[in-house]
Amino acid sequence: MARKPIMAGNWKMNIDHVEATGLVEKLHYTLVDREWDPAKSEAVLCVPFTDLRTVRTLIDGDRLHFGLGAQDVSAHDNGAYTGEISTAMLSKLGVGYVIVGHSERREYHGETDEIVNAKATKALSAGLTPIICVGEGLDVRKAGQHVEHTLAQVRGALAGLTAEQVASLVIAYEPIWAIGTGEVATAADAQEVCGAIRKEVAALYDEPTAEAVRIQYGGSVKSGNVAEIMGQPDIDGALVGGASLKPEEFAAIVCFYQL
Template sequence: MARKKIIAGNWKMNMTPSQAVELVNTLKPLVANDAVDVVFCVPAIDIIPAMEAAKGTNIHIGAENMYFEEKGAYTGEISPAMLVDAGVKYVIIGHSERREYFAETDETVNKKVLKAFEHNLTPIICCGETLTQREQGVTIDFVRQQIKIAFLNVTAQQAASAVVAYEPIWAIGTGKVATTEQAQEVCKAIRDCIAEIYDDATAAAIRIQYGGSVSASNASELFAQADIDGGLVGGASLKPDFGQIVNY
């Protein structure tokens, strides 16, 4: 069975609640495409208003992060139950910015992934190398390590429903894009790694996105690759361009 493409926007720390509503309303007609899954991952404070604005459309609202505990004394954190109650289906986990600025590790990513599955949330699990790692030729080794730890104790059935986002850190927000060959090579290596951990069927089912300066001009070439099932889009997801990416 062909994997359905999934195009997710990662809004990062942008858009006030009123701006979020405005943006959803602007993008609604532009992203109306049932052939792909369209997800807007928005700041926590924007989830409810964005959800209201997206009602009755093909847009899913996702979260940018969540904590791995059910509830408790974790000031400032958002629990999976809160996301579920708000109607969220997808959650980004382990984005490189979370790892770099907020001390997330492969181990905390794994805890969050397990907790997401416990609540039937679909994790968008991020991985990717730095420029130094790319230049030293350790990209595949490094990404395989991130994947293996992220999927620790995850069942094959859960893994099949997950989304992995490969984002070379050197391409995020820099305007530098991995070549189509580089992106396909790593996404294939991720799929091969999933096949090793589980089996070919699980590897064939899991959806793998490319992220890092995805634009209207490079989307169709990237998404045409055998192992690239869509994109995790940063800056361009805040503009009408996102419609062109969704309708690549």
């Protein structure tokens, strides 16, 4: 089964809604200059909540071939949850993707596998595609427990989901020690874990589900290493942090097949 590569830019807590206009437009024109073929790769912009309306308006008004993603979502529908954003609010803004379980949410906000599962479940029920983040810290990697640690997160995140739901979502493997550090797992390191994730999905569900689910790699992805990473059989895209704030660099990543 051919899986369409998906490149998602995670802006994190950067770029206000005014700056977003210039960044998105420059990215668009850079991709036009590179003769990007949207049939060969999908580009998703995961922007701060305050930027969503602006970026959605740009995408719709200029008919841009970008998917729109949020960086988090509540596990609750509504109510007394100050500061939370619901799936209904995101859907109303035309959001199609949402990152759940990013390592920074796990570390700074104490999100457990159970919370990640609840958010992913809620997103799917609202027609949003969750990008479920999993990955290990440096201590786990050094102990040689990175595969089992990551697979345990996968099992927790997918608990109770149907095969059809799992086939439609995205799993992003991010070794925490390689996020924003300039360090990057080798292509073989990334393939080891991404391949193990696909085998785990097959064991939990079936081969067709495992063949359908898209698995990204994230962790200091750049234009200089994306082609080698994307050359691995079980890697279907990248979750890109800092490089997604640079239009030329992110455009090169989206057009990895030209490198």
